[in-house]
Amino acid sequence: MPVAKPEPARKNAFQSTDAELSRKFLYYMALMREVEERIERRLYRQGKVLGGVYVGRGQEAIPVGSGLAARPDDIFFPSHRDLALYFIRGVTPKQVFAQYMGRRDGLTQGRDGNMHMGDLSKGLVAIISAMAASVPVAAGAAMALKYQGKDSVVFVYFGDGATSRGDWHEGINLATVQKAPLVLVCNNNQYAYSTPLDKQMACANVADRAPGYGMPAEIVDGNDVWAIYEAAKRAAAHARAGLGPYLIECKTFRMTGHSAHDPADYVPKDLFQKWSQRCPIQQLEKRMLDNSWASRQEIDALHQQIKQEVDQAIEQAEQSPYPDPSELLLRVYENEA
Amino acid sequence: MLTSYVEAIREGILEEMERDPNVFLLGEDIGVYGGAFKVTAGALERFGARRVIDTPISESAIVGAAIGASFMGLRPVAEMQFADFISCAFDQIVNFAAKCRYRWNAPVPIVVRAPCGGGIHGGPFHSQQNEAWFAHTPGLKVVLPATARDAKGLIKAAIRDNDPVIFFEHKALYRKIKEEIPPGDYTVPIGKAAIHRVGRDLTIVTYSAMVHVAAQVAEIVAREGISLEIVDLRTLVPFDEATVLESVRKTSKVIVLHEATMTGGFGGEIVARITEKAFEYLDGPVLRVTAPDTPVPYSPPLEAAFLPDADKLLAKVRWLAAY
Numbered sequence: 001m002p003v004a005k006p007e008p009a010r011k012n013a014f015q016s017t018d019a020e021l022s023r024k025f026l027y028y029m030a031l032m033r034e035v036e037e038r039i040e041r042r043l044y045r046q047g048k049v050l051g052g053v054y055v056g057r058g059q060e061a062i063p064v065g066s067g068l069a070a071r072p073d074d075i076f077f078p079s080h081r082d083l084a085l086y087f088i089r090g091v092t093p094k095q096v097f098a099q100y101m102g103r104r105d106g107l108t109q110g111r112d113g114n115m116h117m118g119d120l121s122k123g124l125v126a127i128i129s130a131m132a133a134s135v136p137v138a139a140g141a142a143m144a145l146k147y148q149g150k151d152s153v154v155f156v157y158f159g160d161g162a163t164s165r166g167d168w169h170e171g172i173n174l175a176t177v178q179k180a181p182l183v184l185v186c187n188n189n190q191y192a193y194s195t196p197l198d199k200q201m202a203c204a205n206v207a208d209r210a211p212g213y214g215m216p217a218e219i220v221d222g223n224d225v226w227a228i229y230e231a232a233k234r235a236a237a238h239a240r241a242g243l244g245p246y247l248i249e250c251k252t253f254r255m256t257g258h259s260a261h262d263p264a265d266y267v268p269k270d271l272f273q274k275w276s277q278r279c280p281i282q283q284l285e286k287r288m289l290d291n292s293w294a295s296r297q298e299i300d301a302l303h304q305q306i307k308q309e310v311d312q313a314i315e316q317a318e319q320s321p322y323p324d325p326s327e328l329l330l331r332v333y334e335n336e337a
Numbered sequence: 338m339l340t341s342y343v344e345a346i347r348e349g350i351l352e353e354m355e356r357d358p359n360v361f362l363l364g365e366d367i368g369v370y371g372g373a374f375k376v377t378a379g380a381l382e383r384f385g386a387r388r389v390i391d392t393p394i395s396e397s398a399i400v401g402a403a404i405g406a407s408f409m410g411l412r413p414v415a416e417m418q419f420a421d422f423i424s425c426a427f428d429q430i431v432n433f434a435a436k437c438r439y440r441w442n443a444p445v446p447i448v449v450r451a452p453c454g455g456g457i458h459g460g461p462f463h464s465q466q467n468e469a470w471f472a473h474t475p476g477l478k479v480v481l482p483a484t485a486r487d488a489k490g491l492i493k494a495a496i497r498d499n500d501p502v503i504f505f506e507h508k509a510l511y512r513k514i515k516e517e518i519p520p521g522d523y524t525v526p527i528g529k530a531a532i533h534r535v536g537r538d539l540t541i542v543t544y545s546a547m548v549h550v551a552a553q554v555a556e557i558v559a560r561e562g563i564s565l566e567i568v569d570l571r572t573l574v575p576f577d578e579a580t581v582l583e584s585v586r587k588t589s590k591v592i593v594l595h596e597a598t599m600t601g602g603f604g605g606e607i608v609a610r611i612t613e614k615a616f617e618y619l620d621g622p623v624l625r626v627t628a629p630d631t632p633v634p635y636s637p638p639l640e641a642a643f644l645p646d647a648d649k650l651l652a653k654v655r656w657l658a659a660y
Binding site for chain 1: 361433
């Protein structure tokens with residue numbers, strides 16, 4: 001049980017860098033949770049989002065911990081469960097809602113849906129739907145940073161299922177041979193659509209694959225944002241020092257189906273039960289309270305503020321126009337406006 | 338001085354590397370060995386391992402890495418050892434490179450070089466002419482030079498282009514074609530066909546190695562009083578429809594000739610455009626001369642039977658001329 005601390009100590013704790021970072025963690029994790037709740041449980045069900053919806057519920061610690069460990073000049077290749085990376089880089093909830101609703105203010109102006117979005121000016125590369133295909137591309141981006149003499153690194157995100165694809169192996173092999181500054185972040189949520197891990201691979205951990213490429217790897221609690229942050233710092237330092245790629249395997253659980261249309265009947269109910277006790281947001285809040293990094297009222301106020309921010313963003317996104325059919329043929333090639 | 342097709346491509350690449358420090362090469366055996374066809378011979382010695390990267394045998398990683406490097410401002414030129422192996426990188430090319438500009442406004446200025454074509458006894462895995470796969474994918478440019486002059490000018494244009502370019506080099510032309518080419522720096526615009534030979538009676542629309550088959554036939558039928566016009570498309574995407582239609586309106590008879598197999602080949606698209614847009618000018622059916630719908634066989638008599646050649650084209654030219 002947390003012991004009540006005298007006021008001066010609390011004040012110091014509150015002002016510490018740990019406290020400040022924790023509040024950042026909480027803000028981005030809670031924002032991601034709230035935005036995805038609205039998309040999956042309201043807008044999708046209301047028919048306002050028509051295409052696929054893939055959320056990262058219960059996995060928010062992964063993009064937030066790693067994303068805040070990165071430098072602003074590092075490059076992200078997010079997966080479809082890493083929405084927080086976009087917020088960290090300054091994409092707004094309004095743009096995300098507009099993206100899901102196929103509106104002009106979405107990052108792809110209605111040309112692609114859901115998490116299929118990117119903005120090179122913010123160091124965000126749009127995912128390739130068949131996820132492992134991002135790994136060679138990220139390897140090439142990392143090789144380019146080295147070519148240019150920069151000390152930025154590339155963070156590439158993928159799920160456990162992606163590690164079964166040839167592209168994953170080809171990309172890592174090339175990156176390790178080239179000692180490219182690449183941080184590989186695996187969201188091991190134990191299911192690839194309906195396929196459990198033991199049907200996906202015969203080794204126990206994704207990290208077990210790393211020695212085959214001469215690459216260091218570590219396994220972290222995917223629901224502990226602080227642990228992910230520390231691991232990502234280590235990984236980025238390794239890559240930045242010119243030592244090549246580094247794999248972080250975040251063990252977590254997918255607290256949803258693969259997508260909004262999937263009730264996940266194939267997942268044993270007790271697994272959801274068990275992992276719901278380990279919600280990364282609740283765990284962080286507990287740690288913040290225990291360390292007097294924030295009070296309950298402050299945390300509640302933050303959630304309240306996020307709800308309002310999200311309400312407003314949805315309202316604005318719904319006012320964003322649909323793209324005009326006359327735009328259909330534009331920008332297949334350069335100089336087509 | 339005469340320059341061969343392979344020398345022309347090499348010159349173009351090296352000149353672009355000299356001109357722009359963002360241009361670099363990656364592929365299998367392209368550095369120390371100089372490439373399976375020696376297209377990049379000398380590049381490593383001149384520019385070093387930073388800019389001439391020998392990669393693992395990983396076509397998907399080669400093209401994927403090229404795409405990623407292009408996002409960071411570089412201009413990669415990736416070599417597929419054979420056009421046939423490009424299928425290993427298909428996802429990166431058609432699902433990613435081709436769609437980035439359209440989807441999220443991210444240009445992909447890469448060149449994927451693909452040594453293609455038969456006539457070298459390469460068999461089913463080293464002989465295909467598979468440009469149609471890519472011509473069917475919006476977002477890619479598809480370039481197939483037939484001459485040394487165009488090979489140099491087009492590879493330079495491809496490297497400077499801000500869209501992904503699949504550059505098909507015909508293996509049988511590498512050392513067969515030698516010609517005078519303009520000295521120094523020049524480009525040939527992507528998307529512009531060339532009138533390889535001016536004629537008045539019948540148009541052959543073709544590209545890549547088949548341009549030379551058409552030229553051979555043109556010489557033969559000229560002695561019979563038939564004047565062939567040869568349109569060398571040079572690029573399939575963008576397709577220079579205007580030049581094709583202009584020639585068709587002049588001659589009123591057309592044969593589309595390509596080395597690729599018939600069904601789903603680009604020839605079908607050319608025929609369709611002609612019948613849609615110049616039907617009233619036609620004095621006969623628009624014919625195709627292509628390879629049959631089989632894999633490319635190995636044994637010399639089988640391969641010869643497979644490849645379109647002067648005899649096969651000649652028969653159709655005479656028939657259509659008399660129509």
